[in-house]
Amino acid sequence: MADGSFAPVIAIAPAPRSALARGFAHFRYVMTSNPVTFIAFVLLTLMVLVALFGPSLVPHDPLASASGKALKPPSLEHWFGTDQLGRDVFSRVVVATRLDLAISISAVAISFVCGAALGAFAGFWGGWFDRLSGRLLDTIMAFPLFVLAMGIVAAAGNTIQNIVIATAVINLPFYARVARAEVSIRRNAAYVQAARLSGNTEGRILIMKILPNTLPPMMVQLSLNMGWAILNAAGLSFIGLGVRPPTAEWGIMVAEGANYIVSGEWWLALFPGAALMLAVFTFNLLGDGLRDLVDPLRRT
Amino acid sequence: MSNPPLLDIEDLRVEFATRRGVVTAVRSVSLALAKGETLGIVGESGSGKSVTSYAVMRILDRAGRIVSGAIRYGSLALQEADEATMADLRGREISMIFQNPRAALNPIRPVGKQIEDVLIRHAQATTDNARAKAIEALERVRIRDAARRYHAYPFELSGGMCQRVVIAIALACRPQLLIADEPTTGLDVTTQKAVMELIQELTRSEGMASILITHDLGLAGEYCDRIIVMEKGEVVEARAARELFTTPAHAYTRRLIRSTPHAANDVRDLLPDEDRQPARVPAVAAAASGEPLLEVADLVREFDVPGGLMQRFRRGGGSGPRRFRAVDGVTFSIARGESVGLVGESGCGKSTTSAMVVRLLDPTSGSIRFKGKELTYQQAGEFARSPLRRQLQMVFQDPQESLNPRATAAQSIADPLIRVEGLTNRARIRGRVEELATQVGLPCELLDRLPHQLSGGQKARVGIARAIATRPELLVLDEPTAALDVSVQAVVLNLLADLKAEYGMSYLFVSHDLEVVRLLCDRVIVMRAGRIVEEGPTQTLLSSPAADYTRELLAAIPRPAYLASHRHKDAAAA
Numbered sequence: 099m100a101d102g103s104f105a106p107v108i109a110i111a112p113a114p115r116s117a118l119a120r121g122f123a124h125f126r127y128v129m130t131s132n133p134v135t136f137i138a139f140v141l142l143t144l145m146v147l148v149a150l151f152g153p154s155l156v157p158h159d160p161l162a163s164a165s166g167k168a169l170k171p172p173s174l175e176h177w178f179g180t181d182q183l184g185r186d187v188f189s190r191v192v193v194a195t196r197l198d199l200a201i202s203i204s205a206v207a208i209s210f211v212c213g214a215a216l217g218a219f220a221g222f223w224g225g226w227f228d229r230l231s232g233r234l235l236d237t238i239m240a241f242p243l244f245v246l247a248m249g250i251v252a253a254a255g256n257t258i259q260n261i262v263i264a265t266a267v268i269n270l271p272f273y274a275r276v277a278r279a280e281v282s283i284r285r286n287a288a289y290v291q292a293a294r295l296s297g298n299t300e301g302r303i304l305i306m307k308i309l310p311n312t313l314p315p316m317m318v319q320l321s322l323n324m325g326w327a328i329l330n331a332a333g334l335s336f337i338g339l340g341v342r343p344p345t346a347e348w349g350i351m352v353a354e355g356a357n358y359i360v361s362g363e364w365w366l367a368l369f370p371g372a373a374l375m376l377a378v379f380t381f382n383l384l385g386d387g388l389r390d391l392v393d394p395l396r397r398t
Numbered sequence: 399m400s401n402p403p404l405l406d407i408e409d410l411r412v413e414f415a416t417r418r419g420v421v422t423a424v425r426s427v428s429l430a431l432a433k434g435e436t437l438g439i440v441g442e443s444g445s446g447k448s449v450t451s452y453a454v455m456r457i458l459d460r461a462g463r464i465v466s467g468a469i470r471y472g473s474l475a476l477q478e479a480d481e482a483t484m485a486d487l488r489g490r491e492i493s494m495i496f497q498n499p500r501a502a503l504n505p506i507r508p509v510g511k512q513i514e515d516v517l518i519r520h521a522q523a524t525t526d527n528a529r530a531k532a533i534e535a536l537e538r539v540r541i542r543d544a545a546r547r548y549h550a551y552p553f554e555l556s557g558g559m560c561q562r563v564v565i566a567i568a569l570a571c572r573p574q575l576l577i578a579d580e581p582t583t584g585l586d587v588t589t590q591k592a593v594m595e596l597i598q599e600l601t602r603s604e605g606m607a608s609i610l611i612t613h614d615l616g617l618a619g620e621y622c623d624r625i626i627v628m629e630k631g632e633v634v635e636a637r638a639a640r641e642l643f644t645t646p647a648h649a650y651t652r653r654l655i656r657s658t659p660h661a662a663n664d665v666r667d668l669l670p671d672e673d674r675q676p677a678r679v680p681a682v683a684a685a686a687s688g689e690p691l692l693e694v695a696d697l698v699r700e701f702d703v704p705g706g707l708m709q710r711f712r713r714g715g716g717s718g719p720r721r722f723r724a725v726d727g728v729t730f731s732i733a734r735g736e737s738v739g740l741v742g743e744s745g746c747g748k749s750t751t752s753a754m755v756v757r758l759l760d761p762t763s764g765s766i767r768f769k770g771k772e773l774t775y776q777q778a779g780e781f782a783r784s785p786l787r788r789q790l791q792m793v794f795q796d797p798q799e800s801l802n803p804r805a806t807a808a809q810s811i812a813d814p815l816i817r818v819e820g821l822t823n824r825a826r827i828r829g830r831v832e833e834l835a836t837q838v839g840l841p842c843e844l845l846d847r848l849p850h851q852l853s854g855g856q857k858a859r860v861g862i863a864r865a866i867a868t869r870p871e872l873l874v875l876d877e878p879t880a881a882l883d884v885s886v887q888a889v890v891l892n893l894l895a896d897l898k899a900e901y902g903m904s905y906l907f908v909s910h911d912l913e914v915v916r917l918l919c920d921r922v923i924v925m926r927a928g929r930i931v932e933e934g935p936t937q938t939l940l941s942s943p944a945a946d947y948t949r950e951l952l953a954a955i956p957r958p959a960y961l962a963s964h965r966h967k968d969a970a971a972a
Binding site: 287288289291292293294295296297298299300307310311394395 | 753756758779781782783787788790791792794795796799800801802803804810813814817818848850861864865
């Protein structure tokens with residue numbers, strides 16, 4: 099965009115740093131000002147690294163069964179023990195990170211984009227579209243959301259793509275509502291009026307002037323929602339809708355392991371469950387930090 | 399003062415811990431207040447006047463801390479009193495009135511109940527007689543029909559009424575000391591007069607001491623016995639009100655008195671002599687040429703009154719939603735090079751009128767002709783593409799609100815250049831932006847800052863630079879200085895006068911402040927309840943107003959007698 103950023107021309111200013119340097123300084127400030135945010139970002143980085151490189155680093159093939167080594171407790175060779183088919187639980191937990199993150203990130207991305215677009219449109223122009231979309235979202239919210247997701251996956255077929263779509267659909271109303279509220283309070287703000295006077299068309303005003311200003315609250319919603327989306331995907335797998343058995347996925351692993359808790363083999367369910375908890379925890383912590391990062395008022 | 403003072407502040411220092419280290423908000427402030435005395439603390443934003451009063455009440459926020467000094471209230475040292483003592487003192491001995499009355503009231507509790515809360519908290523009433531006492535308190539601040547208003551929620555009351563309720567709460571327990579922090583900012587002049595007279599009368603009849611914190615020297619001069627002038631956390635001058643105006647000792651006080659529009663004859667008078675520049679020679683023949691640039695005829699704007707289903711039903715169903723006429727048949731014209739003031743109190747329709755003139759809002763009926771072309775044929779939403787867009791620009795009231803918080807100053811100023819002028823070359827855009835910044839007196843090194851990193855005056859300059867970027871022929875100024883300090887206001891008003899002379903622009907100056915309008919406008923239009931009450935050349939209208947309403951407005955402006963005596967004879971009649 100032409101009005102993106104200007105190269106600073108004057109050198110009198112104390113530090114006309116590049117946008118990148120400024121961005122980094124701001125990132126560092128947000129990280130150091132709040133230790134919780136820092137921890138959350140470290141955990142996130144770890145998780146992303148594990149998702150990217152985990153499959154090539156794990157000590158055992160996550161799908162290789164060995165009947166002789168079934169249901170062994172944690173040991174030096176099998177850190178998290180082995181499951182009923184003799185597969186290494188540690189390797190399976192690590193490998194599952196990629197799938198679980200992929201499902202939740204793509205689901206949240208879809209609902210973020212569609213929800214924000216829907217809500218922004220409704221909030222900016224109002225009228226019949228606002229009323230219609232509002233009632234439609236109310237209808238979605240009126241269902242128990244998990245049951246709705248189950249219904250969608252059961253009806254559309256048991257594939258990863260459908261899990262993503264189902265998770266996206268049930269999360270859509272939250273984004274649409276936040277976006278609608280944030281846009282409608284800014285629709286006639288003085289700076290938006292000023293943009294009209296500057297010759298911006300309505301569509302441009304919405305996309306270039308209003309939407310970026312709604313980012314901070316949307317980011318909080320986004321990160322809280324990520325944890326929820328992971329739980330949702332795992333939950334679907336847990337009840338047998340979604341990812342099919344041999345594939346490593348936290349939800350299925352908890353489901354399979356649950357049968358063995360009674361007989362004392364606790365490690366089967368505990369470790370994938372802990373991974374799930376850690377992921378949700380990370381995303382919930384991330385919210386405030388993300389908001390601070392995208393909020394211009396936090397910059398000096 | 400023979401008696402020991404009621405409040406005695408000695409060498410007070412207050413610091414705030416911020417992201418950029420410790421900031422000293424108040425340094426070595428000393429003041430004494432006798433029983434029954436009214437003290438004015440005057441200063442511009444950031445002078446530490448509010449912080450001083452917060453320190454007295456011990457309601458500094460968590461980052462703030464009284465570092466040294468003593469605050470003595472009677473025999474009590476407030477700076478080291480524990481929280482329980484302070485809680486008991488607040489409201490019973492020392493009360494405070496805040497700037498925004500609506501924000502100071504609990505929005506979901508009837509106002510009567512809120513008065514009861516204070517009375518019961520300080521054991522001034524029991525649950526049995528609290529209601530009667532609350533109604534009595536409402537009657538004391540002259541709220542008509544107090545028994546019925548007792549049940550009203552803050553949103554049902556006007557700004558002036560809310561401030562009366564806040565005063566009623568503050569005075570409910572008959573405190574010894576009343577601190578009023580900008581009690582009338584944001585209220586209309588006539589309401590301001592009523593509220594100030596009420597405070598004065600009540601404090602006098604109760605023998606209370608009071609501190610009036612304000613940025614308005616005129617207001618302090620009219621209602622205070624003694625005035626303290628603060629600058630950057632320090633007391634620069636403390637004198638009796640009359641002496642302060644007649645023989646100001648400190649340079650800052652002199653500058654402050656000078657920037658107050660009441661005393662000036664001309665915009666140039668507002669600036670200190672050393673900053674004053676000779677008026678630039680008008681590049682375009684400035685005098686109104688008589689040829690009308692803008693003609694507004696019979697302009698009407700109606701809004702739907704929000705009403706529930708039940709109300710609609712009660713009104714008799716099918717009549718449709720009730721309509722409220724914000725602007726009710728307004729007709730006026732502006733000649734080329736002329737500046738016209740549009741004056742009125744809040745809710746009179748002046749802002750709605752200006753929004754319609756710059757085509758941000760569609761009128762319900764009527765016509766707006768600009769250079770003979772009818773503007774209302776094109777919808778407001780489509781006007782962005784009109785070639786006339788560049789001719790009609792506007793400067794907004796709140797410089798903070800009117801700048802996109804994510805855009806740097808340069809981006810804000812460049813926006814109309816890119817969208818309206820169609821400039822694409824980055825270097826040329828930057829060049830124009832710097833040229834405009836220089837013209838409005840904004841240092842170029844500030845151009846890459848975000849709005850919240852700029853001061854109020856700098857933000858105002860960015861707003862003005864953006865509005866003149868397309869060299870409009872008509873500039874609508876919607877209270878451009880209402881949110882600014884007087885000394886900044888003085889500079890901005892001068893800037894506007896210079897720009898007008900340079901570009902030969904016409905101004906439609908919307909304001910509630912008759913004094914500012916007097917300095918800048920050739921002609922004044924007074925509006926009330928959507929209609930034009932009076933219209934005429936500034937001098938005649940202000941010196942011999944025909945309408946009662948205009949006279950009322952003029953009388954309500956706080957203007958201490960000794961301040962007016964400074965003015966030259968021709969304006970003194972007003």
